[in-house]
Amino acid sequence: MAILPADASAAAIPDSTVRHRLDGQTVLRYVLIGLLGLFLYFFVLYPMSQVLWRSLLDNDGGFIGAANYVRYFSTPAIAASITNSLYVSVVAMIITVGLAFVYAYALTRTLMPWRGVFRVIAMLPIFAPSMVQAIAFVFLFGNNGIWTRTTGINIGVYGAKGIVMAEVFYCFPHAMLILIAALSASDARLYEAAAALGASRLKTFFTVTLPGVKYGLMSACFVVFTLVITDFGAPKIIGGKFSVMATEIYNQVIGQQNFTMGATVSVVLLIPALVAFVVDRLVQRRQYALVSSSAKPLEPRKNPLVEGGLFAYCVIIAASITSIYLVTLVVSLVARWPYNLTLTLKHYSFDAVGVWTRLFGTVYVYTPLLNSIYVSLLTAVVGTAIAFIGAYLVEKCRTVASTPLYMISLLPLSIPGMVLGLAYIFTFNVSGSILNRLYGTLAILIISNLVHYFTVPFLTATTSLKQMDAEFENVAASMGVPFYKTFWRVTVPIALPSIIAISMYFFLNAMVTLSAVVFLVAPGTELAAVAVLLMDDAGDTEQAAALSVLIVAVGLAVRFVYWLAMRRVTRRAQAWTQTAPDQLTVMGTGSLA
Amino acid sequence: MASPEPRPHAVDLDGIAKKFGSVVALKSISLSVGDAEFVCFLGPSGCGKTTLLRIIAGLERQNVGVVGMAGRDVSSLPPSERNYGIVFQSYALFPNLTVAQNVAYGLETRRVPRARIAERVDELLDLVHLRPHKHRYPAQLSGGEQQRVALARALAPSPSLLLLDEPLSALDARVRQSLRLEIKALQRRLGITTIMVTHDQEEALTMADRIVVMNHGVVEQIGSPFEIYTEPSTLFVARFVGHMNFIQATAGEKPGWARVGSVELRHRPGPRLPVGSRLTLAIRPEEILIGPAARDGENRIVTRVCAIQFLGAFSRLGLALPGETTPTLECDVAVNALAEVGVREGAELPLALKPEALRIFSDGG
Numbered sequence: 001m002a003i004l005p006a007d008a009s010a011a012a013i014p015d016s017t018v019r020h021r022l023d024g025q026t027v028l029r030y031v032l033i034g035l036l037g038l039f040l041y042f043f044v045l046y047p048m049s050q051v052l053w054r055s056l057l058d059n060d061g062g063f064i065g066a067a068n069y070v071r072y073f074s075t076p077a078i079a080a081s082i083t084n085s086l087y088v089s090v091v092a093m094i095i096t097v098g099l100a101f102v103y104a105y106a107l108t109r110t111l112m113p114w115r116g117v118f119r120v121i122a123m124l125p126i127f128a129p130s131m132v133q134a135i136a137f138v139f140l141f142g143n144n145g146i147w148t149r150t151t152g153i154n155i156g157v158y159g160a161k162g163i164v165m166a167e168v169f170y171c172f173p174h175a176m177l178i179l180i181a182a183l184s185a186s187d188a189r190l191y192e193a194a195a196a197l198g199a200s201r202l203k204t205f206f207t208v209t210l211p212g213v214k215y216g217l218m219s220a221c222f223v224v225f226t227l228v229i230t231d232f233g234a235p236k237i238i239g240g241k242f243s244v245m246a247t248e249i250y251n252q253v254i255g256q257q258n259f260t261m262g263a264t265v266s267v268v269l270l271i272p273a274l275v276a277f278v279v280d281r282l283v284q285r286r287q288y289a290l291v292s293s294s295a296k297p298l299e300p301r302k303n304p305l306v307e308g309g310l311f312a313y314c315v316i317i318a319a320s321i322t323s324i325y326l327v328t329l330v331v332s333l334v335a336r337w338p339y340n341l342t343l344t345l346k347h348y349s350f351d352a353v354g355v356w357t358r359l360f361g362t363v364y365v366y367t368p369l370l371n372s373i374y375v376s377l378l379t380a381v382v383g384t385a386i387a388f389i390g391a392y393l394v395e396k397c398r399t400v401a402s403t404p405l406y407m408i409s410l411l412p413l414s415i416p417g418m419v420l421g422l423a424y425i426f427t428f429n430v431s432g433s434i435l436n437r438l439y440g441t442l443a444i445l446i447i448s449n450l451v452h453y454f455t456v457p458f459l460t461a462t463t464s465l466k467q468m469d470a471e472f473e474n475v476a477a478s479m480g481v482p483f484y485k486t487f488w489r490v491t492v493p494i495a496l497p498s499i500i501a502i503s504m505y506f507f508l509n510a511m512v513t514l515s516a517v518v519f520l521v522a523p524g525t526e527l528a529a530v531a532v533l534l535m536d537d538a539g540d541t542e543q544a545a546a547l548s549v550l551i552v553a554v555g556l557a558v559r560f561v562y563w564l565a566m567r568r569v570t571r572r573a574q575a576w577t578q579t580a581p582d583q584l585t586v587m588g589t590g591s592l593a
Numbered sequence: 594m595a596s597p598e599p600r601p602h603a604v605d606l607d608g609i610a611k612k613f614g615s616v617v618a619l620k621s622i623s624l625s626v627g628d629a630e631f632v633c634f635l636g637p638s639g640c641g642k643t644t645l646l647r648i649i650a651g652l653e654r655q656n657v658g659v660v661g662m663a664g665r666d667v668s669s670l671p672p673s674e675r676n677y678g679i680v681f682q683s684y685a686l687f688p689n690l691t692v693a694q695n696v697a698y699g700l701e702t703r704r705v706p707r708a709r710i711a712e713r714v715d716e717l718l719d720l721v722h723l724r725p726h727k728h729r730y731p732a733q734l735s736g737g738e739q740q741r742v743a744l745a746r747a748l749a750p751s752p753s754l755l756l757l758d759e760p761l762s763a764l765d766a767r768v769r770q771s772l773r774l775e776i777k778a779l780q781r782r783l784g785i786t787t788i789m790v791t792h793d794q795e796e797a798l799t800m801a802d803r804i805v806v807m808n809h810g811v812v813e814q815i816g817s818p819f820e821i822y823t824e825p826s827t828l829f830v831a832r833f834v835g836h837m838n839f840i841q842a843t844a845g846e847k848p849g850w851a852r853v854g855s856v857e858l859r860h861r862p863g864p865r866l867p868v869g870s871r872l873t874l875a876i877r878p879e880e881i882l883i884g885p886a887a888r889d890g891e892n893r894i895v896t897r898v899c900a901i902q903f904l905g906a907f908s909r910l911g912l913a914l915p916g917e918t919t920p921t922l923e924c925d926v927a928v929n930a931l932a933e934v935g936v937r938e939g940a941e942l943p944l945a946l947k948p949e950a951l952r953i954f955s956d957g958g
Binding site for chain 2: 010013014015016017018019020021023025026469471472474475476477478479480481482485489490493494573575576
């Protein structure tokens, strides 16, 4: 027996490892990783670099350094958009998280009736573009709103006030979901200890409940802040002369054809979104350590007094949310709100913007709505495939490229839609470039959607892949089974609940998004959300409401189909795993945010 | 121990070294595994035994060294072309496939006819006594049953080498014991070359034909379980395998003698050390003689009984050497012998340390 106990030091061992012969499978893996890299380069990195570059040029393409920034900060009319944006974002954030916390607390920590109903109602805003809230507030509190006409009091809804009101409703479900998750992950043993030590309910709340959800609260704050500061729809509809950064980009690009100033505002808008994103990632990393695996879930106890108060609160919130959609629905169905309340379907004729497409026979469909469904469907299918396979390549095929690909995949979450849309103009609206072929097609709308919403599905897929035994691939390799066969027969079936949740997330977001695509639609490729904006711009607000109703209806219908699919998958999965239902409660809710 | 047959070894490792960043996991490991042999890599966590197994499997790539299988250099082959079956501590069963589908998994890509696959699956499930469970999902089985499915799955494609990575560590003690015997019997019956990684010395002693004791990325000793237990070649092996008493001593003037306090003890022949240099004597608790057996033995000393620990079939005595108050020796005594000798706590107990049992290690290696 030859033993060479040569005491080799680290320096004596070469850094390189013995190479394995390249087989077909390895080559295939490298090719796929390369394709993912190309995708991220052409649709994320390169367009974003174009925005940065353009902000340093004048409109004739000459390099002028930071002159655009100097002009931006020194022109009061434009610079105001920064403080305006920060103001509405912070105010909306405080109100939304405050309201959503009490609501989520009532849903998770009490036994009050109708908890399921309250939860479903609060999810409604997920299914509507952010414009819908704003349109509804115009009908309620605008110059001709029903409140203004019946009471004679004009609350001055156009401006900061209206934006904040609309954003609070728009962001409410996102904050609620995060807080429900945070409040559900509680440890009953802490409450037992507090009770045993004689702490009062109030003291327990401040010493146990609040510290336990502080990371959830922070996360909710960042998400709401980012949603508001990057939102374009609500401020466009109800902002009036109150300019925020997202609308400023639109005004510069569409109104004044000043692309470089648009790029400059975009770069500045990137900063708060990027900061919120980075801080949120740091905070979330800590949250995992907060609840130990031995924690006992908290069983809420009956407390009629508290429950009564919270029930009344939830009724008020749920009623407010419902009334927004009810107003939109009613407006779309009556002749002339609020003067003539005769029922009519004339607002569904959509004759102001866009055209109708003949599907077959005498069945016509409103083209923008058809486009939206088509684009959302393809975004869901293609986006889910890219996000899941991408996460698989990054997570399960470790190479030197893994970490950079992971970092770039996180980037889209911090890119505001307006900025992405402008970046795509710079990248794809270049005459003579091969990329120009995409411009004005539905394909570019699909690509912009799946990049815009890429990060959350990618992270969801990564999480579900991480939960799988790392040795699956090794076992399969030892038996000579190619990795793609194991991917198809094992990885995908196990991750099916996540995959379904991901595709739903893509579909619903693609259905309601406005910000990125508003720059990219062309004659013939209008989307429903953009049509809503154009109708409202043209003064056809009732038609805008009617189209919004249809967008929500499509979203709800699709959500129902997903619910059925999810139920089937869970039932099947229950035979072999206990973890599938857990995933459902977190992700089957409509939004992954 | 290497067989004199001209047949090539099942596995040949030559100068394997591996580092992760600047941390050295393996320092030039060379060893061979004979055909149909059951070899255990034994060592504490972090000793490099799992890394070595994964290098053999091709799941980890060595920085230097050659992996040979059946006389062929396989260093550059990807895992799929090395022809082995592997079982992990976590079982790594595919949760969405039934027991039968799991076992059939490696057969399906080999263009084996369906009927033959079904036959082979039944054959293997019979081997691990799980045929009645063939249509269940892994989550519906106990841990021990799951690990038997994993074993059947690894064996299904008839590999020439079986790799077991801590296969019993996740199981509770009782299941572990019975599965030890089952795996060993199966290995004998199939005559399949097997390498198992474990940190459990009892497991290694009961299952292996040969044990490779590893520490800090080097091989400390290779030998049969009997050799490893009776003739530990280093202080580390003596400490790691079985129970051992260590006595600090200095080399005596006469060769073969060591001095402990005021007592001179004769020990096994060992390396000749300069007079007065520090050394360690080692003896197993069951090798210490007491009572009548100790009366006319060599190396007689009188100790004091500090503690009696009842362990069922025998009791373990804590004994203080002359002039000391804390126990430095442990001695295992059968329960009936205990009464015969009349051991009491606090009483003096004469004993003999057989020179043949008294191993010597120079300090520092």
